[in-house]
Amino acid sequence: MPLPSVLKPFQEKGEKLLQTGKVKEVEFSGETYQVKVVDEKNPQGVWSFLQFDKVNRLKDAFCSCEESGDVAACPHLAAAYLYIFNKSRQPLHKRFEKSLWNKLCYLCAEQMKFEEVKFRPSSKGIYTIYANRQQIFLVQSTTKATAAQLKHLLFNRYKETEETSLKFSNLSPEEIRRWKEGRPSPMLSYALSFWNDLAKWLMSLQEAGETYQIDFSYTPQGIPNYMSVKFPTLYCKFYIPHTHLPLIIPALATVHSPLRLYPLKADPNIKITYDKAHACFLIDSSKTPPPIASSPSLSQSFQLGSWLLVPFKGFYPLDPLGLLSSKVISQAHLAQVLDENLAFIKEHLQGCIIHEGSFKASYVIAFDEQWNLHIQCYVHCPGDLSKPMSQLFDSWAYLEEEGFYKLEGLRFKEAKTLVPAEKVGEFVQQHRTWLNTHKGFETHVASLEALLNYKMDIEKGLLSFQRTVATQEQTLKTKDFGAWIYIESQGFYAKNTTPVSLPLRPGSFLNPDQIPMFIRNNREELKVIPGFFSEKQPIVHAGLVIKLTKDEHILVIPTFDLLSEYTLKEVYFFDEFTYVEGEGFAELPLTCRLPLAYQKVVEIKPEHHLFFLEQELKNLKPFIKSLDPRLTPPKELELTVSTISKSDFNTRGWYTVNLEYTSKEGAVPIAELWTASKKNQRFKFTEAGLIDFEDKRYDWLKLLAKKRLDKRHNLLTLSTIELIRLNALDPIKEGKKEKNYNHSSSFNLLKELIEFKIPAEPNILGLSCDLRSYQQKGLHWLWFLYQQGLSGLLCDDMGLGKTHQAMALIAAIINHGEKQKQKGNSYFLIICPTSVIYHWQDKLAQYLPKLRVSTFYGTHRSLDEFQEHYDILLTSYGVWRIEHQLLSKISFELAIFDEIQIAKNYRSRLYATLAHVNAHMRLGLTGTPIENHLRELKSLFDLVLPTYMPGEKDYREYFVKPIDKKQDLKRKALLSRLINPFVLRRKKENVLNDLPEKTEEISHCGLTESQAILYNNVVEQSRQVVLDKLTHGSQPIPYLHIFAILSYLKQICDHPACYLKTPSEYKLYQAGKWDLFIELLKEARESHQKVVVFSQYLNMLDIIQKYLEERHIGFAAIRGSTINRGEQLKRFNEDPQCEVFLGSLQAAGLGVELTAASVVIHYDRWWNAARENQATDRVHRSGQTRGVQVFKLVTKGTFEEKIDKMITRKGKLLEDIVGVDDHRLLKQFNRDEIIELLQNVTPTSLQEN
Template sequence: MVLNALAGFRQTAMDYLAANRQDIVLDFSGDCYNIRLPDEDSPEGNWVSTLKFSDADNLTFASCSCPDGDCCVHLMTAFFSAYDAHGWLPLHHKFNSSFWYALFYKLFMERAHLHADGDKHYSITTSCATVEIAALSPASFTEWLPIVHQTPEPTIYTEKTFLQSALYRIAKRFFFFSEDGARLDLIENSQGFPTQFSMQWEGISLKGEILDFSTLEDLFPKINFSQTSLPGNYGDFSVTAVRVAPEESKIYFTMEPVKQDLKNQPVTQIGSVGYIAGTQQVILPAEETSVSLHIISLLPAELKKQILSLLHYDAEKRPIRYSIHFLRDSSISFSAYLDTPGDLENGELIYPDFCYVPERGLFTVEGLLSPQISFTIKVDQVEDFLNTKGFLIREPGFEVFTDQVPEGQLTYNITQQGVLLFHYNTGDPAAIDIHYGPWIYYSGQGFFLQRKANLEIQDGLIVDADQIPSFIMKHEVVLRTIPNFFAPTPPLKNLFFEVHKESKGSGLYLKPVFQGLEEENCRLFGVFLYRENLGFNLLPTPLQSLCSLPKKVLPEQVPDFIHQNFQNDKLVFADSQLRTPETFELVILSITRPHPSSPLHLHLELKTNIGSIPLGVVLQALKNKKAFAFTKAGFLNFQHCLFQFLKQFISAQKCQIPENTVIATVTDIFKLDALAPLSTHKNINASASDLAFFSQLKAACLPPIPQSLFSTDHKLRPYQNSGLLWLWFLYNHRLSGLLCDEMGLGKTHQATALLDIVFQSAEPTERPKFLVVCPTSVLPHWEHTLATHLPTVSIFSFHGPNKPEHLPPADVIITSYGTLRQNYAKFYKLSFSVTVFDEIHMAKNKNSQIHKILCRLDSQMKLGLTGTPIENNLLEFKGLLDIILPNYLPSDALFKKLFTKKNAAEADDEIIPSQDLLLKLTRPFILRRTKKLVLPELPEKVESIIPCTLSPEQKKLCLSTLKREKAQIQQLESPEEQTVNYLHVFALLNHLKQICNHPAIFFKNPDKYREHESGKWEAFVRLLHDSLASGCKVVVFSQYIHMIRIIMLYLEEIGVKYASIQGKSLNRKEEIEYFTTDPECRVFVGSLLAAGTGINLTAGNVVIMYDRWWNPAKENQALDRVHRIGQKNTVFIYKLMTEDTLEERIHYLIEKKIRLLDKVISTQDSNILHMLNREDLITILSYKDERNGVEDTIDSISDASEEPLI
């Protein structure tokens, strides 16, 4: 196979060898050759070829150091040079059969050693032979040394391996001497046997003697007598018995030596040859040998002449012809012949240059495609065959063309699958085209390589349907040369798409409707219109945008596709089952209850503006985990909240699918009605009691409470009586709720009335038990209220250091959130009729321990009281509802997805579409009234902003603080996304607020407040004196303890009595009583958080907010301590604000956010700190005066007397 690959270099290699044989350096070891071929193109001046043979002359490996590597002329040349000058055998094979190899191998096997016998002399002595070698000159000795000492010896390795021994190298050197022309002299011993031999060549002499006849018989016949000094012409011979072995690619022949005139001389037989003593004549036997056909040209002329004359050899190259046929699967069948098809049936091909026919002789041929006469190239092998051997095919109609195009015209067609195919039309209707990769066969013309034609569009080019638009745009110029590729402008009036359901599966497909081309067969490929038999056209520009619509919609994409495209006027949803309903309604066909206390069994149908279907259809689809359904009621996307809720009936096994029935509790009915209004069918099948019960739930009808159930007159206002009716409704239906009336409207009073009616209506044997949990600050208030309004109920306050080890058997237990957290295990063992959580917003954090404790308490009804149900964010609001109504609202993830803004980039004033749904879901369980709504008689509340200015000292402090934090502010202003340390930013805001209040609190030294100047303090002092002069009692709030300390110091200095509550105050009740009842106590001073909840400050009617709190809800809580039931005077509220500082900017942000809160209270955060985003912080710290249109940045801050930016 290796020689076959190199066959194309044969003639060039022979010419190269003839010109350079003397300069070729060759060496071998065993059957491996290393051959250096001179070449001017090589950087080293020669290329090195490596060859390996198997058997005598079978080349199995070839590699060259030239760039062509394993297929080059150097390898073919090296192969030829490996043969001796007569071309008989490779040198290694000739050497292995030589006298020199046999002699030294014999010595090696006799374990002979090479001895150095003095200067430049070596000897080898065994019982069978002796050899002496001498270097005759220093130069020859220098060349001799590497042969002897290339490998140190003796060693175990060299003793066992002849090829690696010095004896092998010596034998090879004398073999090469003989090949170069050295003569071997043979001398007879005294007995007349040629046992002595010698040679001298290139300064090296050798003398030796064979010591026994058996060794002589073995070695003597191996001598090449033509290379000895013996008399006779041993090169004369005649050739007989020539035969060809095609399977071996060899010629076998017998060499007959020329007969000699022996004159009856005695002949001694030495091995296979005869020897005549005295005359030294050698009689050689006839010998059969062989020679490879591949090197026949290297044979000596006489020998070649004799051999070929006996073979009827035709030296003129003759082309091999082939019969070629295509099989059914497009495989190709070949049959070789010389002159007529079939004439090689008895012949043999000797690849790649010879053909042997026994009756006709040996032929030199060309164009052989295979060693076999008949062979088939499989269809998947044709491409490789044409690439490697196609150039040898000469048969008309089957020739190979790499740079031509077939005769004919390029045309195209569109398949049924929408694939664009290009092909040549040769004009013959019966002609066929067969594609083999880049090759195409055209009937009667041959094989053409399309990729080498260097054309943009060629025969066999396939363009998939989705690639056609870009292909046309890229190759428009060339495509215009193809007849009928582009069509005349069509009379297209408009383009629509009909949306259809797939016949199998749940996907959709879009069918284009070409208005004006109804009579033509048209298809759409991107922005191109294809008209059958006419060609392509680019759609008008207004219609091109429609081409982005998908042709098919996978089932998982159907809901989004319909949602996004239902309003598209270019899409026609003719099937009502593809239309999205605009309204949902659940129609009740019947109501049953197995027991009066059982849930309602509602037999329902789903009604939309499109149609109606039994609810079982929906439930079955949900049970099968379908994402949507095509129904007579329209397209139902099961991601809709209604269907998500209906899933719960399936998972809880609260439905009867075949009967289209759900088993609904009261909360289920409320939720269903919120998601899809519940209505009754005009022919509803229900008992009067069941129908009345449902109607009551639907209408939230609250019957009046008989006054006889009250133990005392609670003196409820009308709105409080309505609240009590609502609470009583919840209790009777085992529901819970949130009473969220505004501060001061008597939530405690209404809750106490509920406990009274529950207690009075209970059966004597079922004495109810109540739990009230509240902040520590309002424990006394609850104790007083319960003792006053529930005189017959036992009350125990479980709080303080002296509380008992176990809970007593009291009717009402009052405790604080902190005490409950520390003793929760005691409460888990009890079951309560009603549990009241006052200021329930304290448990808003779902991750807090108190939240988890409240959820675990066992109570028939849980009532939460709060004036601020939404204090920070909507998830905290959900946390409150999860306490009173576990599992009523969706999971946190789904809740956030449904009811909060999807991302921060949405506009602040964007109202969430699901807000109405959230209100419907929670309305039955939440009651909130405002003072303005229910207490029109409450005195007016007047708010005023008091502008203040910075003192020089404050300006200087602000400037230095901003400079110190300049790096943090610049991070905010950078447009690049990077991590901003917001803790540092908020700490900076706090420092600036302290400076605005008073430098003394910034330095944490309130006792020395007189050593500093503050513009706000001066404004406060003026306002305080004016209020006191008017006879008003004043309430002052501040968030800073040091600021409260300064105010108290000042009041003591001017002799004004005051009351005060701070975070650590223990005498809260006494301080409030003092301010309320003592006319000499003119001022109340408190921290915003400590005094902002659970107390009554209606004795005051002037409120001064010395500084603003981040959370407007906290401010409102504090203000409601004054503006509440019991207040008889107009309340004046003054909020101090330092102009041109962050206080003014925070005020504007608060006002903006509060306006938004008023619009969407359940979707926004009322803690300004939580609301502030990156842009808000930049607004605060890089102030733009919108009134004057001037914007300053941190870079403008200097030590000059400019207005500071803070």
């Protein structure tokens, strides 16, 4: 395959890369290609980009390799070009357009209305599409490698945009606008679809020469309706509606198919004649009968558009010309018809001959008196195409009385061409090579210049030419055509008047800077001048020595190694040519050529350092013999510390350090770099190597205040957070040891900081619970943060006791303050979601009973006595958002943000107000794996550790884009190092040995205002009937009636829609217990824990089920009416996508196993604690591999709270009566207790605005 001239030098290397399979990935869209090629130098591959014009000529090309210079040519581009053409005249994109694979996949996309196809995962690797119960498509991988590739194609296709996809490169602005509006054209929808990628995959398999087999399935009538193709690695089956067959048929010519395409045999009823007067074919097919032949096979044929199908055999064209219906083939179409249907035309053409073979087109050239140039084409003899009836049709000629000839070597479209005198010079320039084939019109220079000799004036550097013999051109007829002079019978002589390339005229001379270009442009002509070129080149090697001067100027010094006989001779340089007096000019070989700008000593001043170091130095790399190490970045540069000690610069948490950057070449003190950065220098030349301050690793220096640096002793004062951040971004290593200094204590101090070691155990006296070992480790981490004036994020899985660790920290801080005899009280702030306020109230009262808690919440909230009578302020995010100006006036020792992910939206008002929290330490609690959401991660860090993370723009450019878009593993690891010191996350599976088997928790919530109204209405309605009977001790207690009333109240506590029996309208109501449930469910799912939910009310289960369905959360359910119980249980226990199990206590409380779960939520309390325990044991039983956490939801201030206390009080008695009807359990309560149950309530969890 011939390459374009620019790529020809790399033909051999390109072919080798192609033959050895180094072309790995090819992406194309229209005429634009992106090709990945690997080789020994680039094992990861380089990308070659090529673009062609409409006639398949290379329009533009470049490569990401170092070999591709300004001329955009390299072996990778050559290999890509050869792959694209694959020994064909047509490039890949044009072959693809006509391919069977493209036609089939486009028709499938069309059948699916160009909508996105969603395949279901398949364990067998077979994927199908059905429409109207008809299988449209099937695809199957047959090897593991293609199985992975197919899965990626079906399920992991990245979203293509203008920035990420080549497919947008050839679109018009209108097309892009329509795409942005969500209404792309069918062709663009197809190009961006799975179908297009599949078609290209099949095409690549065929192009790679893989064997394949095509088979058809047929209707009873013999019409093909399915086509299957089987490659060694891939199998596809396509449904083809008979209406689409005509669109597929022509593409069968591009493959080996059992159904062939046949030419239609000659038809005696068709007659074609040539109309000389109008230069067109006339077609007489009026007598042509319907195309059914006498052959038995043809008699069973079917007409499909312009094709005739012979079942199980193939297709015949009904109209081979495509123009029979018009009866006339005009002059414009005549050549195309002859090229595409020559055999058919020969068979039916009457009264005219089409000659066999090809004939060379010849030309006659002559000037007229006005010097216009006349060019006439002829076939046999001059003038045969000028006869009245002769005609030229592109590459076909009709000669009067002779017939049609196929011509080769046509230069012009018309038989006669006239070039006006003023255009002759331009014409000669364009057709110079062609004119050389016509005697008397050749283009040449040598016949004149052969009479010249040259002289080189070394002192002035001038090259001149003199004529030795007079010419005879004065006797010949001549004409000046600008750049060319015509001499009769001799041809055209070049006359170049530009200052760069001078003509070879006697008496002319050239300045030194004009000589190289002149020699390049006239190399062949100069060869005839005696002694102009020397056969010997004096230079054997050339290189550059690059040094740095004392005043920081860069010197580039060329060095040349000469042949021994030239050591005493003077050698002069004219770019790539050398001159030795008495020998002539010689061209330097490529290996000895230095860049033109550096053939003499060049001094680079500081103002030009940037361009030289960023651009030039890279280009000069192949020529460098010696390079000053201060001018190149070190391969390995480490941040090292020689001394570190605690500082009294400010309060606690400050250190004085002696830091250097160290490489194999040497070291540079931080003070030296800080000084350079403050001068806004881009580069600093150091003993460690070249330091480029554009590198992000040095950004911390630029932000360092002058007062932090002792330049004389190279001592730097850093806070703990700065030191930790610096170590994360640029790990600090032990450096050189100073004399008379205790290095062991210094390096131990560094180790304590890096490993978060605490000098003394925190005292948690006053905390009424024991911490497990992993919780103790969590406290140590929190205590280190507090001691160092830092903050952090505790992100343990749900159930690992984040609340307990936070309370332990509160106890430690209080005891530390008492020990230090600090003046004044320490105040603590806890902000949490509304749904867990009661949870915090309960836990603080239970485990920190001596601390006074003020719950700043509700419509009657007040701060009047807080600082005098309270230690802890407990409030909700909603209240903080409203009251932040008031609350931010209080200085807190510790602020705890529970479920901090609620504030992840940095544009929200809540986020803005939380930034005003006035606290020495901020602790965020969440069970969500925050590291997976990069922007949210920064938001949460900015709340607890303001200024720690990079600014918005730097963070986006340095972390978000590289990680999200490019999957940059190095940046991901760097971000992990940056956040890890301040994020503690343990999963349940990491601490299994330290987990209790089961923990139970009463989780309180409140009634909303609407719930309280409903609740009180039910109580009031029953008051007269029931309470009167209860207050009169002589009347029996109406247990059944009371049980019904309490059941109503329980449903109201669950959710108003449960009581009103309108589960589908659950969004119309607010409920405190619902909010708490959603919070628990969310935390469990974020910790990847499965959840079992029990309720005794089917309407409540309906509400939860509807919520799960709306959010596409997988679930299983068992109720009394469930038939396929086993299937539901298997799905929950085995399917990782099934996250929730819903069950009624009656149906699922016994006889089932739910050990896949580790969280149990009793949405409503059972009267019988034993029944609840039996249900819980469905999860907490043999086979459970994770600790089980049980939540029992109780509405505060209602009969639920009262009955919970009564159940606790009577616990042992109630456990002994398992199996007794629930309403009979009421008999365990006396009259006063039942009257207490039926009291009015007030709303306790008003929703804030």
